Amino acid sequence: xxxxxxxxxxxxxxxxxxxxxxxxxxxxxxxxxxxxxAALEAEGALRGYQAVVDWSELDRERVRAMVELNVTLDRExxxxxIADRIVKFPEVTALRLVSGDYDFAMEVExxxxxxxxxxxxEKVAPIPEITQTVTHYVMDSxxxxxxxxGDGDEDDRLxxxx
Amino acid sequence: xxxxxxxxxEAVPPSGIRRFFELAEQQEEVISLGVGEPDFSAPWSARExxxxxxxxxxxxxxxxxxxxxxxxxxxxxxxxHHDLAYDSDEEILITTGVSEAIDLALRxxxxxxxxxxxxxxxxxxxxxxxxxxxGEPLPVVTRPEDEFTLTPEVLTESGARDADVLVMNYPNNPxxxxxxxxxxxxxxxxAREHDLTVLSDEVYAQLSYEHEHTSIATLPGxxxxxxxxxxxSKAYAMTGLRLGYALGPAxxxxxxxxxxxxxxxxxxxxxxxxxxEAIESCDDEVAEMRDQYNRRRRFVLSRFEELGLDCFPASxxxxxxxxxPWDDSDAFAEALLEEEGVAVVPGDVFxxxxxxxxxxxxxxxxxxxxxxxxxxxxxxx
Numbered sequence: 001x002x003x004x005x006x007x008x009x010x011x012x013x014x015x016x017x018x019x020x021x022x023x024x025x026x027x028x029x030x031x032x033x034x035x036x037x038a039a040l041e042a043e044g045a046l047r048g049y050q051a052v053v054d055w056s057e058l059d060r061e062r063v064r065a066m067v068e069l070n071v072t073l074d075r076e077x078x079x080x081x082i083a084d085r086i087v088k089f090p091e092v093t094a095l096r097l098v099s100g101d102y103d104f105a106m107e108v109e110x111x112x113x114x115x116x117x118x119x120x121x122e123k124v125a126p127i128p129e130i131t132q133t134v135t136h137y138v139m140d141s142x143x144x145x146x147x148x149x150g151d152g153d154e155d156d157r158l159x160x161x162x
Numbered sequence: 163x164x165x166x167x168x169x170x171x172e173a174v175p176p177s178g179i180r181r182f183f184e185l186a187e188q189q190e191e192v193i194s195l196g197v198g199e200p201d202f203s204a205p206w207s208a209r210e211x212x213x214x215x216x217x218x219x220x221x222x223x224x225x226x227x228x229x230x231x232x233x234x235x236x237x238x239x240x241x242x243h244h245d246l247a248y249d250s251d252e253e254i255l256i257t258t259g260v261s262e263a264i265d266l267a268l269r270x271x272x273x274x275x276x277x278x279x280x281x282x283x284x285x286x287x288x289x290x291x292x293x294x295x296x297g298e299p300l301p302v303v304t305r306p307e308d309e310f311t312l313t314p315e316v317l318t319e320s321g322a323r324d325a326d327v328l329v330m331n332y333p334n335n336p337x338x339x340x341x342x343x344x345x346x347x348x349x350x351x352x353a354r355e356h357d358l359t360v361l362s363d364e365v366y367a368q369l370s371y372e373h374e375h376t377s378i379a380t381l382p383g384x385x386x387x388x389x390x391x392x393x394x395s396k397a398y399a400m401t402g403l404r405l406g407y408a409l410g411p412a413x414x415x416x417x418x419x420x421x422x423x424x425x426x427x428x429x430x431x432x433x434x435x436x437x438x439e440a441i442e443s444c445d446d447e448v449a450e451m452r453d454q455y456n457r458r459r460r461f462v463l464s465r466f467e468e469l470g471l472d473c474f475p476a477s478x479x480x481x482x483x484x485x486x487p488w489d490d491s492d493a494f495a496e497a498l499l500e501e502e503g504v505a506v507v508p509g510d511v512f513x514x515x516x517x518x519x520x521x522x523x524x525x526x527x528x529x530x531x532x533x534x535x536x537x538x539x540x541x542x543x
Contacts, residue, residue: 009453024464025457025528153203160183160196160505162286162335 015049069104070132174290178511186505193534195522196505200399205447211439226423228256235441252412256429260393260406268295270417279325281312282513288329303515309474310339314348323356333366333478336512336521340478343376350381360388366479368397371456398440403433458524465535480525502537
């Protein structure tokens with residue numbers, strides 16, 4: 001269990017660590033690392049490994065929006081049923097059921113504002129159970145997946161000290 | 163006229179660390195494994211508490227002994243973490259870094275001619291501190307075959323039975339050695355038998371990776387003859403805020419406070435606010451930093467093994483202490499710096515017993531550690 005937690009912590013920190021590096025850092029055999037990761041994947045606990053991209057550093061428009069969704073349920077339709085329909089769209093990057101004033105918090109990504117707007121009004125809003133959408137376009141991003149997007153602090157320590 | 167330095171100042175040579183600092187500064191693209199402080203910054207909530215205290219105009223002196231609220235927080239903290247019971251009114255003194263606390267302790271208990279046994283290799287302040295206090299330093303050289311732990315054998319061999327004071331530092335800078343309760347027991351027995359006062363610098367207490375840290379003051383009959391030092395520099399990454407503390411019997415803390423009130427008055431105020439917050443709410447951050455150091459420790463030790471570099475499994479602080487591939491560790495460290503741009507500190511800087519070894523600090527990001535090990539590999543081949 002300890003090795004498993006340590007591996008998860010390491011992969012969440014940097015999913016590009018090689019097996020050899022993970023073994024060194026977690027003090028495990030390479031074989032044990034491979035086995036544990038395979039087990040975590042088979043259990044569905046490890047769902048993927050993705051890069052954290054700061055699009056503003058690239059000359060590329062990437063539009064993202066947080067969308068609040070309100071829905072009505074009936075005897076035949078659960079939150080899960082509605083979610084199943086929404087997550088199928090590749091434009092949707094995250095969908096969470098939340099507490100508070102609305103039901104779902106949805107994140108959407110596209111190449112332009114018109115594309116994202118069109119997707120929400122033409123694909124999401126018409127879903128019969130959805131009663132209201134409120135769209136917030138992301139204007140700037142300062143931290144994603146635990147990674148700060150600033151320039152970082154410079155190491156201003158003395159190069160050699162007691 | 164020229165101002166002549168006193169004999170006391172002249173008695174102590176400049177630190178050997180300085181030379182390596184200057185060499186490293188002259189070079190470009192240096193990866194430094196020579197740094198004796200964390201690469202993290204203090205937890206944000208601690209920094210914010212310091213900022214808030216400034217916004218509220220808290221810029222006056224505190225009590226000589228430090229803010230009572232901080233002393234109370236320290237009393238609770240050391241009781242919970244290290245099984246140490248000290249009274250916040252009489253037995254705790256907040257100082258400007260652990261360095262000040264050690265200087266105060268030596269000046270408060272050492273009379274001219276007293277022998278101060280110093281377990282070495284060790285942090286560079288103890289021997290000069292003993293000299294400034296008028297004492298005679300006596301090196302007690304720990305051995306690689308004991309993984310640099312302090313043993314009754316080396317104490318006996320060095321003549322420490324006639325000493326008045328013993329200074330020790332575990333988890334240790336520069337070796338990364340730690341001592342278990344079982345290993346401390348015979349040292350405690352030696353101290354009781356030969357009536358030694360023990361100054362135990364435990365500033366790395368929260369960075370022990372293989373076992374829980376044990377303070378020697380918790381061993382039978384040791385509390386009354388021990389002064390424990392700890393601070394916020396290492397575990398909370400607050401080196402520059404200069405805040406430490408001493409724990410000891412009321413009498414000696416009173417004597418230390420007497421010197422402190424005339425020389426320092428009180429430890430700086432702003433860091434005391436940061437420290438209260440650090441103790442009260444930053445356990446998770448400390449644990450996270452400890453996990454990071456531990457990963458790097460494993461990485462460095464496993465790379466040393468691969469490179470055939472002889473190194474005992476350092477288990478504390480953020481240092482490894484491999485044997486220098488060349489007999490002359492100074493020459494090796496200098497060549498490694500010049501040819502590969504990797505700075506390490508030769509062991510002889512840390513007193514007797516350090517020669518022939520290198521202090522490698524892993525308080526550096528993993529990416530840099532990887533690159534440094536690759537450069538070391540190319541240098542060795």
